[in-house]
Amino acid sequence: MTTKLASFTIDGRAAYGAITDDGVVDLSTRFGARWPTLKQVIEAGALGELVSAAAEMKPDYPVSAITYEIPIPQPEKIICVGVNFPDRNAEYKDGQEAPPNPSLFVRFPRSFTGHDQPLIRPPESEQLDYEGEIVIVIGKGGRRIAEADALSHIAALSLCNEGTIRDWVRHAKFNVTQGKNFDRSGSIGPWLVPFTDERQIADIRLETRVNGEVRQSDRTSRMIFSFRKIIAYVSTFTTLVPGDIIVTGTPTGAGARFDPPIWLKPGDVIEVEADGIGILRNTVKDEVRR
Known part of the structure; x- marks a missing residue:
């Protein structure tokens, strides 16, 4: 059975634990003095210890009692990869082959919300769009990491x-930062799945559904830039540290590519699913201006 470790709030308290079929094992009440958050667990290389401990414990409360947060609170870096599937590159209709290196941009933690929470559509624009992607969380830091060694630096998937x-x-003229960083316009979660080996990510299906309709579907084996390449490339110019989040690219089929475009609206339900990781689900809500 896949172990799922989540960050959440309960009764106003920030916590983390294991999500099981029978409920939530609150690991923060037992290990919080050693590791206040899942970020510190990863820094200590203790995910395996946490997983083993959770297997021996009974749930403390039902899943319905918690509010999911993004799995890694306050990561040092969230780095996102653009245009990482062949059909996605073709969407640009510029006649150019896939570039030799990945396009990158950064997002701030505040721009994300957790599983089962609404994405917030701001009053400045109705053009809220979706992009389903796989997340890798760095467990072992490094600089100029070789592709051959790259996967050993992954702690978990989301x-x-x-x-x-x-x-x-x-x-x-030349940036995407603003459109990628509106507060709570994206989501990460629901949980972390500890990374064990390359089979977990080599050729898995990634799918995005809006109100049950499949909008995006592809396989990681078709990615232009592999997980190994992404880690090696990013670590060339910046030191990766435990808890860093890398968002690895989305398939074709976002709402902007329809004619006319189909933007997300309040009441929509968006699900991002990947084999062996789970389903990230969100609704949409308009921002309430104060």
């Missing part, structure tokens, strides 16, 4: 809906 305000990614 999912992302890399929600985007489309007209704001073209608000200036």
Whole structure:
């Protein structure tokens, strides 16, 4: 059975634990003095110890009692990969072959929310879009990591809906930062699945559904830039540290590519699913301006 470790709040308290079929094992009440959050667990290389401990414990409360948060609170870096599937590259219709290196941008933790929480559509734009992606969480830091060694630096996997305000990614001549960082416009979760070996990610299905309709579907074996390549490339210019999040790219089929575009609206339900990781589910809500 896949072990799922989540960060959440319960009764106003920040916590973390194991999500099981029978409920939530609150590991933070038992290990919080050693590791206050899952980020510290990863820094200590203790995911395996946590998983073994959870297997011997009974749930403390039902899943319905918790509010999911993004799995790694306050990561040092969230780095996102753009245009990482062949059909996604073709969407640009610029006649160019796939580039030799990945396109990258950063997101802030505040731009994400957790599983089963609403994505927030801001009053500045109705062009809220979805992008289903696989997340890798760095467990062992490093600089200039060789591709051959790259997978040994992964601690865990998760999912992302890399929600985007489309007209704001073209608000200036050459950047996408604004449209990628509206508060709570995207999501990460629901949990972390500890990484064991390459079979977990070599050729798995990644799918995004909106109100039950499949909008995106592809396989990781078709990625232009492999997980190994991404880690090696990113670590060339920045030191990766435990808890860093890398969002690895989305397949074709985002709402912007329809004619006319189909933007997310309040009441929509978006599900991002990947084999062996789970389902990240969110709704949409308009921001309440104060």
